[in-house]
Amino acid sequence: MSEHVIESRGLTKQYGDFTALADLDLDVRRGEIFGFLGPNGAGKSTTMRTLLDQIRATSGSARILGMDIREESVRIRRHLGYLPGDLALYPKLTGHQTLQYFARLRGGVDQSYVDQLAERLEADLSKKVGEYSTGNRQKIGLIQAFMHKPDLLILDEPNAGLDPLVQQEFHSMMQEVRDDGRTVFLSSHTLSEVERVAERVGIIRNGRLVVVERVDELKRKAIRRIDFEFAHDVPSDLFLGVEGVRSSEVEGRIAHVSFEGSVNSLLQAAMTHEVVNLHSKESDLEEIFLAYYRDAQPQHERSDEEPADVY
Numbered sequence: 454m455s456e457h458v459i460e461s462r463g464l465t466k467q468y469g470d471f472t473a474l475a476d477l478d479l480d481v482r483r484g485e486i487f488g489f490l491g492p493n494g495a496g497k498s499t500t501m502r503t504l505l506d507q508i509r510a511t512s513g514s515a516r517i518l519g520m521d522i523r524e525e526s527v528r529i530r531r532h533l534g535y536l537p538g539d540l541a542l543y544p545k546l547t548g549h550q551t552l553q554y555f556a557r558l559r560g561g562v563d564q565s566y567v568d569q570l571a572e573r574l575e576a577d578l579s580k581k582v583g584e585y586s587t588g589n590r591q592k593i594g595l596i597q598a599f600m601h602k603p604d605l606l607i608l609d610e611p612n613a614g615l616d617p618l619v620q621q622e623f624h625s626m627m628q629e630v631r632d633d634g635r636t637v638f639l640s641s642h643t644l645s646e647v648e649r650v651a652e653r654v655g656i657i658r659n660g661r662l663v664v665v666e667r668v669d670e671l672k673r674k675a676i677r678r679i680d681f682e683f684a685h686d687v688p689s690d691l692f693l694g695v696e697g698v699r700s701s702e703v704e705g706r707i708a709h710v711s712f713e714g715s716v717n718s719l720l721q722a723a724m725t726h727e728v729v730n731l732h733s734k735e736s737d738l739e740e741i742f743l744a745y746y747r748d749a750q751p752q753h754e755r756s757d758e759e760p761a762d763v764y
């Protein structure tokens with residue numbers, strides 16, 4: 454069986470002259486949690502719906518669990534849990550009835566697992582769905598996606614409307630899926646929602662995948678900041694040309710330095726003077742992520758030393 458659960462090549466969706474998804478080459482591996490990130494309108498839902506053959510790709514191809522998305526979409530669906538971004542439910546059914554309906558569609562599911570999911574997400578199943586809050590609707594959507602223990606979960610903005618405690622529980626649910634050797638492909642427009650659970654993320658912008666990277670690698674490459682306090686005034690060009698330093702501001706005894714990569718060269722430069730104190734600021738992943746939104750070029754125009762992870 455292929456190591457890849459989702460494999461797309463040149464997948465493209467056009468609406469008239471508008472390209473919502475351009476030439477997507479994406480591989481999602483079996484047993485990983487993959488975060489698909491991008492700002493509103495970037496093409497995340499279009500990608501998911503195209504993969505599910507709810508909308509037809511204009512060109513390109515894709516396989517899910519080794520099956521062609523067009524030829525074998527019905528068979529694929531049996532192995533799939535999907536939370537759409539705009540989940541449509543019957544307003545007059547209660548949460549219970551709604552889940553029973555989904556269970557029947559799937560030819561029966563383990564009811565004790567459904568009860569357990571509902572309890573963990575603190576879902577109120579007694580009221581009519583039409584009276585639900587956004588969060589409670591989302592919980593029903595999540596339970597129906599997880600209930601049959603599918604091989605692949607495709608979740609479009611699953612965190613929407615969930616409070617932080619419920620989000621935590623939902624993250625554990627995804628981790629359990631992964632530990633089970635199953636796969637999660639989830640979208641989000643904020644990195645903070647997925648960085649704790651996803652091993653890898655892909656960032657999409659204007660319909661183009663601009664980077665696929667391990668989350669820890671993104672963190673390693675992140676620009677960090679160190680503030681130094683020296684015993685005496687130091688030269689303003691102290692950090693100029695030092696490996697990894699992106700920028701530095703020196704004023705008398707105080708220096709603020711932004712750098713990426715290893716801290717070694719930076720410390721060696723600093724230690725040529727007496728350091729009284731230093732303060733290191735954690736990498737702000739959200740900042741890198743926003744920089745990708747703003748500046749990212751399609752990956753083939755970027756240079757990267759680890760092509761294996763990059764498309």
Ligand SMILES: Nc1ncnc2c1ncn2[C@@H]1O[C@H](COP(=O)(O)OP(=O)(O)OP(=O)(O)O)[C@@H](O)[C@H]1O
Binds near residue numbers: 500538
């Ligand atoms: N039926 C359609 N006809 C024309 N354009 C469409 C259609 N559906 C989507 N689009 C456009 O395609 C682009 C991608 O939309 P998509 O819904 O995939 O974005 P998204 O990344 O999921 O964003 P969001 O987070 O806002 O849901 C948007 O510019 C959207 O306006």
